[in-house]
Amino acid sequence: MPHNIVIVGGNFGAHVARALSSSLDPKLYNLILINARPFRFNNIACARMVVSDADHLDSEDAAFIPYAKLFYKGNGTFICGTVTAIEKEGNLVRGGRVVLADGQKIDFHVLVLATGSVWGGAMAVPDSPEDISRFLEGTRKMFSNSKGVVLVGGGPIAIEIAGEVRDEWPDKPVNIIHCRHKLLSDVYPDKFRDAVVTNLEARGIDVVLDDTVDLNLPSGATSVTTHKGKTVSGDLILPMWGTKPNTAYIAKSFGRGALAKDSCVRVLPTLQLPDHPEIFALGDMIDWPEVKQALKAIAHAKIVVANVLNYLKDKPLKSYGGSHEALMLTGGKNDGIGYIGLLWGIIVGAWLVKPYSARNLGVPIFRRDSGY
Numbered sequence: 281m282p283h284n285i286v287i288v289g290g291n292f293g294a295h296v297a298r299a300l301s302s303s304l305d306p307k308l309y310n311l312i313l314i315n316a317r318p319f320r321f322n323n324i325a326c327a328r329m330v331v332s333d334a335d336h337l338d339s340e341d342a343a344f345i346p347y348a349k350l351f352y353k354g355n356g357t358f359i360c361g362t363v364t365a366i367e368k369e370g371n372l373v374r375g376g377r378v379v380l381a382d383g384q385k386i387d388f389h390v391l392v393l394a395t396g397s398v399w400g401g402a403m404a405v406p407d408s409p410e411d412i413s414r415f416l417e418g419t420r421k422m423f424s425n426s427k428g429v430v431l432v433g434g435g436p437i438a439i440e441i442a443g444e445v446r447d448e449w450p451d452k453p454v455n456i457i458h459c460r461h462k463l464l465s466d467v468y469p470d471k472f473r474d475a476v477v478t479n480l481e482a483r484g485i486d487v488v489l490d491d492t493v494d495l496n497l498p499s500g501a502t503s504v505t506t507h508k509g510k511t512v513s514g515d516l517i518l519p520m521w522g523t524k525p526n527t528a529y530i531a532k533s534f535g536r537g538a539l540a541k542d543s544c545v546r547v548l549p550t551l552q553l554p555d556h557p558e559i560f561a562l563g564d565m566i567d568w569p570e571v572k573q574a575l576k577a578i579a580h581a582k583i584v585v586a587n588v589l590n591y592l593k594d595k596p597l598k599s600y601g602g603s604h605e606a607l608m609l610t611g612g613k614n615d616g617i618g619y620i621g622l623l624w625g626i627i628v629g630a631w632l633v634k635p636y637s638a639r640n641l642g643v644p645i646f647r648r649d650s651g652y
């Protein structure tokens with residue numbers, strides 16, 4: 281009977297599924313991809329999607345991509361469901377089963393985990409198509425009806441949502457308030473972080489640093505005063521504090537020790553879980569000293585594909601050596617700024633960000649990598 285190779289998480293797990301579908305012998309292995317949504321979701325497009333219906337991204341012709349063409353020659357099966365636990369007979373036993381929310385159990389010989397992160401607030405897109413439609417209708421109405429927007433947090437999401445709001449409503453006040461002295465992670469050099477502020481302010485987006493604000497705005501208020509006494513215009517205050525790793529089911533299955541302090545899953549350089557050599561992990565969910573990004577997840581996927589195949593053949597596995605830091609921040613459709621961590625550290629402007637990301641948010645590439 282063929283062994284099951286199970287992949288959980290259909291965004292960047294799809295890279296693994298597509299590659300393995302071209303390499304695995306269906307007489308020996310059943311390839312199974314499990315994902316909570318019935319389609320692959322290009323979350324790079326999320327900031328634009330929640331702000332407005334620009335480009336009609338919320339369709340199967342754009343950022344919601346069906347799995348119908350993902351597997352080469354149909355060599356794979358897609359299951360729409362949420363994995364809630366992993367069951368094993370013990371650390372010395374290879375293989376086990378995943379448990380789905382509906383009670384279904386699926387055996388695995390090799391398991392790949394790519395469940396990413398859980399988003400919050402205005403980015404917390406649900407799983408079912410019906411719930412997604414209602415959610416997007418609500419967020420778009422929220423932004424449209426606001427007299428001004430105050431985004432609390434200084435990461436990429438706040439910066440990109442600010443750009444989308446400015447693009448859609450050129451005269452609406454847009455503010456970013458951040459509790460630290462510079463935007464973004466200190467992984468990036470100060471010259472880039474300062475350049476991001478300059479870029480935002482040139483587009484009429486106010487940036488307040490080293491300050492914070494209460495999230496509860498009095499009814500009818502059209503401005504907010506920060507803790508240091510600065511008044512900014514806006515009647516919509518949104519926290520933009522990033523994401524949490526989607527790893528609760530791992531702690532439930534293997535104990536809290538399987539996770540690092542930040543709840544990312546611990547992995548070896550081969551991207552295997554310690555004590556579970558038949559389980560691999562990739563993407564935002566793994567404990568690795570690098571900024572969480574799509575390009576990193578794709579790099580992880582390449583290592584995982586090679587290592588799954590080598591594991592099945594009892595060959596030595598490859599180690600992940602990390603990736604260069606790079607960041608492209610869109611500023612609506614026609615602006616943005618980026619950083620490439622090569623040589624002395626290269627800062628790029630809209631001339632590169634616009635064609636690379638801002639115009640189409642990577643949708644054509646995402647669709648190509650899904651078989652379309």
